[in-house]
Amino acid sequence: MLYAAYCRVSSEEQSKDETIDIQIDILKAYFEKNNIIVPEKRWYLDDGVSGELILRDRPAGAKLLLDALDGRLTHLVIVRVNRIARDDYAAQEAFHTLKKMGVSLISLSEPFNYFEPSGQMMATVFSSFAAYDRATIKQNFSDGKARKARQGKLPQGAVPFGYKLNKEDMSVWIYDEQAEVVRLVYKLYIEDNLSIKAIAEYLSSMKIPAPADYKTKWYRNHKRKGGWCEYSVNNILRSDIYTGIYPYKPPGKNPIPVPIPQIIDPETYFKARKIAKTKRLFYAPNSHREYLLRGMVFCGVCSSAYVGTSSGKGRFAYYRCTKKKSSEMSCTNQNINADILEDSVWEDLCSTFRNPNKLIAEVAEELKVSTRLDDYVTEIEEVIKRLDEVALERKRLLDLYAKGTLAEKELFEAITERDDSLKTLQERKAFLEQQIRIEQNHGDFINSVPIIAEQIERMLDNATEESKMSLFRTLINRVEIMPGESPEIRVSYRFGNTMLNDLSLVK
Numbered sequence: 001m002l003y004a005a006y007c008r009v010s011s012e013e014q015s016k017d018e019t020i021d022i023q024i025d026i027l028k029a030y031f032e033k034n035n036i037i038v039p040e041k042r043w044y045l046d047d048g049v050s051g052e053l054i055l056r057d058r059p060a061g062a063k064l065l066l067d068a069l070d071g072r073l074t075h076l077v078i079v080r081v082n083r084i085a086r087d088d089y090a091a092q093e094a095f096h097t098l099k100k101m102g103v104s105l106i107s108l109s110e111p112f113n114y115f116e117p118s119g120q121m122m123a124t125v126f127s128s129f130a131a132y133d134r135a136t137i138k139q140n141f142s143d144g145k146a147r148k149a150r151q152g153k154l155p156q157g158a159v160p161f162g163y164k165l166n167k168e169d170m171s172v173w174i175y176d177e178q179a180e181v182v183r184l185v186y187k188l189y190i191e192d193n194l195s196i197k198a199i200a201e202y203l204s205s206m207k208i209p210a211p212a213d214y215k216t217k218w219y220r221n222h223k224r225k226g227g228w229c230e231y232s233v234n235n236i237l238r239s240d241i242y243t244g245i246y247p248y249k250p251p252g253k254n255p256i257p258v259p260i261p262q263i264i265d266p267e268t269y270f271k272a273r274k275i276a277k278t279k280r281l282f283y284a285p286n287s288h289r290e291y292l293l294r295g296m297v298f299c300g301v302c303s304s305a306y307v308g309t310s311s312g313k314g315r316f317a318y319y320r321c322t323k324k325k326s327s328e329m330s331c332t333n334q335n336i337n338a339d340i341l342e343d344s345v346w347e348d349l350c351s352t353f354r355n356p357n358k359l360i361a362e363v364a365e366e367l368k369v370s371t372r373l374d375d376y377v378t379e380i381e382e383v384i385k386r387l388d389e390v391a392l393e394r395k396r397l398l399d400l401y402a403k404g405t406l407a408e409k410e411l412f413e414a415i416t417e418r419d420d421s422l423k424t425l426q427e428r429k430a431f432l433e434q435q436i437r438i439e440q441n442h443g444d445f446i447n448s449v450p451i452i453a454e455q456i457e458r459m460l461d462n463a464t465e466e467s468k469m470s471l472f473r474t475l476i477n478r479v480e481i482m483p484g485e486s487p488e489i490r491v492s493y494r495f496g497n498t499m500l501n502d503l504s505l506v507k
């Protein structure tokens with residue numbers, strides 16, 4: 001691997017006491033720590049050159065690109081991305097230009113591959129976890145402690161778990177025994193998928209000394225072992241120090257990133273952060289709680305909607321009547337614990353759809369399909385018979401008139417009467433046909449209930465929070481909270497012809 005270094009300061013930055021030496025010092029410390037040798041001719045220095053210029057328009061930048069083209073370098077190390085380009089877009093362009101030439105760009109202030117899409121995602125994640133402001137390179141490095149810091153030397157005695165301090169020159173080195181534990185913690189968390197609690201228990205059971213143990217005389221005398229707590233495990237998993245940058249914070253000033261040896265590579269660190277983020281979402285549903293019955297719960301006293309709400313920073317989630325706190329109207333109906341309500345409704349839904357026969361009976365009762373359909377069918381048969389009879393009567397009357405046995409006046413009255421009957425009977429027939437169609441659809445629906453129930457039952461078994469919510473939305477018409485000491489919950493389910501379609505959406 002052929003390493004090279006690139007540094008730049010603008011004349012504007014120079015006027016603010018910022019020199020290119022600061023960057024050189026930081027890069028030198030990094031190379032020294034990682035046993036990288038960079039020959040002098042591979043140090044590309046643009047001193048007093050504006051970042052507005054693209055790389056090939058800068059004196060050292062142009063030379064760098066020519067050397068890269070000739071294959072004289074494979075890795076280019078910079079202190080910070082803004083040294084190579086003025087914005088993200090230009091940085092990407094420079095990165096791709098270098099990549100085509102087979103050169104990897106390494107930025108010390110962005111401890112991840114800033115230029116890859118994954119790195120950019122990490123950059124976003126990182127910004128929310130970073131313990132310090134990365135714009136610190138622009139700081140005035142005049143004081144001695146800061147100078148030590150940028151040489152990779154700690155200006156004070158405290159050293160993080162995993163590292164040891166050479167007290168003579170205050171340089172930081174890896175404490176192998178502790179570093180192994182740091183790596184183990186990451187492995188247990190990422191590869192073995194252990195919880196923070198389980199990791200603490202495991203480490204304690206293995207009699208591995210905890211960070212606190214190193215700080216006590218007790219440990220050194222082997223009289224007592226403190227053991228691991230979740231806090232110390234969490235500290236190791238949260239700390240980006242292990243990716244090789246220690247944020248030294250001079251009193252009253254912005255922190256300075258001190259380059260130190262790397263124990264955990266940035267990729268592993270971000271894997272752990274990502275897991276932590278997912279777990280937080282999973283284990284603390286109350287913090288951003290989904291109210292699974294949103295829009296379906298109503299007050300049995302005032303008929304207003306119940307809404308999901310929480311108190312105690314999301315720890316106590318409940319549903320309450322919307323008229324309860326309004327100034328003009330005050331409903332007396334009680335709040336109801338969200339978990340209890342959702343669980344009760346879920347249980348009711350499960351038992352309802354796990355018992356299709358009961359369901360069919362209830363649906364049939366609800367639609368009164370058996371009696372009504374038969375009535376309609378019987379009636380429509382009579383209506384059709386009567387229609388034929390009336391039509392025949394009408395024809396006979398006309399025959400009588402033609403034979404001359406019926407006077408015109410009598411004919412007119414008799415025909416009008418029959419025509420009115422026909423009209424009424426036809427209206428009734430149309431109505432009955434419509435009703436039968438509706439009832440037959442209900443019948444089809446009833447016949448499909450066992451199939452639907454079976455489908456739903458399968459979904460109940462593997463229901464996640466998300467599919468629970470979908471099932472509630474599909475199957476529940478409304479949930480009513482009735483007043484009383486132990487509140488009665490009335491669940492009404494949705495039955496209708498659209499249900500089959502809706503169900504396919506749930507799946």
Ligand SMILES: [Zn+2]
Binds near residue numbers: 299321
């Ligand atoms: Zn109410």
